[in-house]
Amino acid sequence: MDFAPSAEHKELCAEVLRFARAELNDGIEERDRASRFPRELWDKCGDMRLQGLMVPEEYGGVGLDPLGTALVLESLGYGCRDAGLVFSICAHLLACVVPIWKHGSEEQKRRYLPKLSSGEWIAVNGMTEPGSGSDAFAMRTRAVPRGDDFVLNGAKTFSSNGPVADVAVVYAATAPEKRVGGISCFLVEKGTPGFRAAQQFEKLGLRTSSIGELLFEDCALPQSALLGGVGAGETVFSESMAWERICLVAAHVGHMQRLLEQAVEHARTRQAFGKPIGKQQAVSHRIADMKVRLEAARLLTYKAAWRLDRARDIALDASITKLYASEALLDSALDTVRVLGGTGFMEECDAARALRDAVGGVIYSGTSDIQRDIIARWLGL
Numbered sequence: 001m002d003f004a005p006s007a008e009h010k011e012l013c014a015e016v017l018r019f020a021r022a023e024l025n026d027g028i029e030e031r032d033r034a035s036r037f038p039r040e041l042w043d044k045c046g047d048m049r050l051q052g053l054m055v056p057e058e059y060g061g062v063g064l065d066p067l068g069t070a071l072v073l074e075s076l077g078y079g080c081r082d083a084g085l086v087f088s089i090c091a092h093l094l095a096c097v098v099p100i101w102k103h104g105s106e107e108q109k110r111r112y113l114p115k116l117s118s119g120e121w122i123a124v125n126g127m128t129e130p131g132s133g134s135d136a137f138a139m140r141t142r143a144v145p146r147g148d149d150f151v152l153n154g155a156k157t158f159s160s161n162g163p164v165a166d167v168a169v170v171y172a173a174t175a176p177e178k179r180v181g182g183i184s185c186f187l188v189e190k191g192t193p194g195f196r197a198a199q200q201f202e203k204l205g206l207r208t209s210s211i212g213e214l215l216f217e218d219c220a221l222p223q224s225a226l227l228g229g230v231g232a233g234e235t236v237f238s239e240s241m242a243w244e245r246i247c248l249v250a251a252h253v254g255h256m257q258r259l260l261e262q263a264v265e266h267a268r269t270r271q272a273f274g275k276p277i278g279k280q281q282a283v284s285h286r287i288a289d290m291k292v293r294l295e296a297a298r299l300l301t302y303k304a305a306w307r308l309d310r311a312r313d314i315a316l317d318a319s320i321t322k323l324y325a326s327e328a329l330l331d332s333a334l335d336t337v338r339v340l341g342g343t344g345f346m347e348e349c350d351a352a353r354a355l356r357d358a359v360g361g362v363i364y365s366g367t368s369d370i371q372r373d374i375i376a377r378w379l380g381l
């Protein structure tokens, strides 16, 4: 096993870090307060092809391997103080672009990947429904064959990027009696009759990433909208979740690095009782724990990313990595707030925003409970 970054990886990571620090951070407090998705920054990221990191160059992407993708996302999470924007990019890239790249027909790849990789088009993944989240395959959305078409009816909710998306990667039951094996995946473009993005939600964190509902009312789709064939939904979804559970948390690793540096800086400079607070063991040990979590999350992420296109089955690695790194980010965000004291609790403080943002991480892409269930199943329990 060798997951040392290559010279190309290192160069690209340094470039992305410079770009993120210089271009993506201004005005974060204001747009977080206003829950505004920064389309102009999305477009700048598109110029860097961040929305197409693993997409082969012939389809307009960067052509990185999974480890390279994770490393670049780590740099983005480290340099970019707007975790909502980073999340939007990851949701687009890992839950939408990956399935099209992996399962799309040549025609679908040529139609979608260049526009998605450049950020010209934004994608949304629609799996969760008002009545089914963790139990995702209990979905009610139906796709019924009618002549050469499928007719979609149903509603998706909590769909990240939904309100701003140009294309939706949507899961629907084509054979509900088969449950998991009866799910198919469809590509639905904005403007398709019978499809609309509806209610936009206000969230606790990740506020610069917009989220909403996707509604389908007698939405007729041609065969060419099917992704991966009839009944392939579970395969398409599981693969995209493996990518998301591994590469999205790479951005958490970068975020944890930034939080650690902030905590160390504060502990060195803030004086109490005649010395820096970092000289109090209660504070220094809290920060030591943050460092341990960071290194453990980083190693899990690199190992899982290295194995992503090598292992016969990656689901266990993906669940362990996602569970650990998302919980680690939440714990470290809370520890940073504690180290910063009252300053850390103030709305304008990065650590306060980080804490709000980190809560989402233990819910999306399968909650921590669901990751534990998957791990337990692997152990035969």
Ligand SMILES: Cc1cc2nc3c(=O)[nH]c(=O)nc-3n(C[C@H](O)[C@H](O)[C@H](O)COP(=O)(O)OP(=O)(O)OC[C@H]3O[C@@H](n4cnc5c(N)ncnc54)[C@H](O)[C@@H]3O)c2cc1C
Pocket (backbone or CB within 6 Å): 091, 124, 125, 126, 127, 128, 129, 132, 133, 134, 135, 157, 158, 159, 160, 161, 206, 211, 360, 363, 364, 365, 366, 367, 368, 369, 370, 373
């Ligand atoms: C910020 C954010 C972004 C999201 N983006 C998207 C997106 O782009 N596309 C999309 O489709 N969805 C998205 N989601 C939805 C997300 O995937 C679901 O919220 C998540 O899977 C949980 O489903 P639920 O909300 O229905 O909760 P439920 O499934 O109702 O779970 C409620 C609670 O019960 C627990 N629970 C349920 N079943 C079990 C079980 N078998 N064992 C143990 N505990 C269990 C859960 O862990 C949780 O604590 C997003 C959510 C968030 C917060």
